[in-house]
Amino acid sequence: xxxxxxxxxxxxxxxxxxxxxxxxxxxxxxxxxxxxxxxxxxxxxxxxxxxxxxxxxxxxxxxxxxxxxxxxxxxxxxxxxxxxxxxxxxxxxxxxxxxxxxxxxxxxxxxxxxxxxxxxxxxxxxxxxxxxxxxxxxxxxxxxxxxxxxxxxxxxxxxxxxxxxxxxxxxxxxxxxxxxxxxxxxxxxxxxxxxxxxxxxxxxxxxxxxxxxxxxxxxxxxxxxxxxxxxxxxxxxxxxxxxxxxxxxxxxxxxxxxxxxxxxxxxxxxxxxxxxxxxxxxxxxxxxxxxxxxxxxxxxxxxxxxxxxxxxxxxxxxx
Numbered sequence: 001x002x003x004x005x006x007x008x009x010x011x012x013x014x015x016x017x018x019x020x021x022x023x024x025x026x027x028x029x030x031x032x033x034x035x036x037x038x039x040x041x042x043x044x045x046x047x048x049x050x051x052x053x054x055x056x057x058x059x060x061x062x063x064x065x066x067x068x069x070x071x072x073x074x075x076x077x078x079x080x081x082x083x084x085x086x087x088x089x090x091x092x093x094x095x096x097x098x099x100x101x102x103x104x105x106x107x108x109x110x111x112x113x114x115x116x117x118x119x120x121x122x123x124x125x126x127x128x129x130x131x132x133x134x135x136x137x138x139x140x141x142x143x144x145x146x147x148x149x150x151x152x153x154x155x156x157x158x159x160x161x162x163x164x165x166x167x168x169x170x171x172x173x174x175x176x177x178x179x180x181x182x183x184x185x186x187x188x189x190x191x192x193x194x195x196x197x198x199x200x201x202x203x204x205x206x207x208x209x210x211x212x213x214x215x216x217x218x219x220x221x222x223x224x225x226x227x228x229x230x231x232x233x234x235x236x237x238x239x240x241x242x243x244x245x246x247x248x249x250x251x252x253x254x255x256x257x258x259x260x261x262x263x264x265x266x267x268x269x270x271x272x273x274x275x276x277x278x279x280x281x282x283x284x285x286x287x288x289x290x291x292x293x294x295x296x297x298x299x300x301x302x303x304x305x306x307x308x309x310x311x312x313x314x315x316x317x318x319x
Contacts, residue, residue: 008028144203151170238271242267252284
């Protein structure tokens with residue numbers, strides 16, 4: 001623990017140029033006696049620290065301490081202080097120690113480190129089944145843009161496969177289960193982008209322009225609550241199924257299937273419930289041999305689009 005204090009004192013001297021034993025004691029939450037003993041130990045160990053006597057006295061580094069004594073690069077500092085933020089899973093003692101250290105960093109390290117500490121949220125609850133994935137390609141670039149406070153020219157592909165490009169004003173990054181999301185403002189208002197669907201991310205020199213004082217944690221709570229509300233209102237699909245395909249359908253949708261009576265042509269009436277039209281269409285696309293979906297039209301359109309994509313990729317000779 002003493003070595004940690006000595007490093008913190010060095011960083012304080014570098015940033016402030018001169019400190020008193022009382023200031024060191026208050027910053028590191030130790031007694032003045034301990035602070036004076038640590039300052040003496042630095043001087044005796046060969047570190048260029050010296051004391052100035054008198055009313056305006058204190059302790060200084062020889063030459064003003066303009067060198068970065070921490071040895072950290074800006075990117076290393078930002079990564080370190082992600083652990084100190086509200087998203088951290090570190091112990092309270094570790095977070096407290098890092099927050100003390102960040103106050104002793106020199107400019108411009110301190111501002112970026114403080115921004116890093118509030119740029120990320122870890123939301124452990126999953127939407128859907130958990131799955132292990134690698135961090136998305138543009139995650140670091142987007143987080144750097146959040147920390148630097150600059151706009152980004154974002155290339156993106158949505159869940160329907162439509163590609164677009166736009167200028168976004170990043171607010172922060174959220175890790176939701178295995179997925180990463182960028183929360184940002186656009187000309188259309190606040191939007192959420194899945195980072196694994198980002199096609200390009202080019203930071204600009206323009207500063208972000210946010211609508212007043214916005215908070216990442218509060219924004220994500222509102223977004224998450226809205227998505228949860230929509231997920232609790234399931235999509236309902238109506239149609240019929242050939243008897244020989246019913247077991248396959250039960251395997252695909254499990255308890256989300258409700259069967260009805262037999263139609264005039266011997267098929268079985270079905271109702272399927274699920275969280276989204278596109279997700280259900282994906283589950284049912286391999287069962288079209290037995291299924292006839294009558295509504296909603298959105299599911300039929302998704303099935304047609306999936307079929308066209310499969311034909312385009314696998315239908316050509318030699319594909």
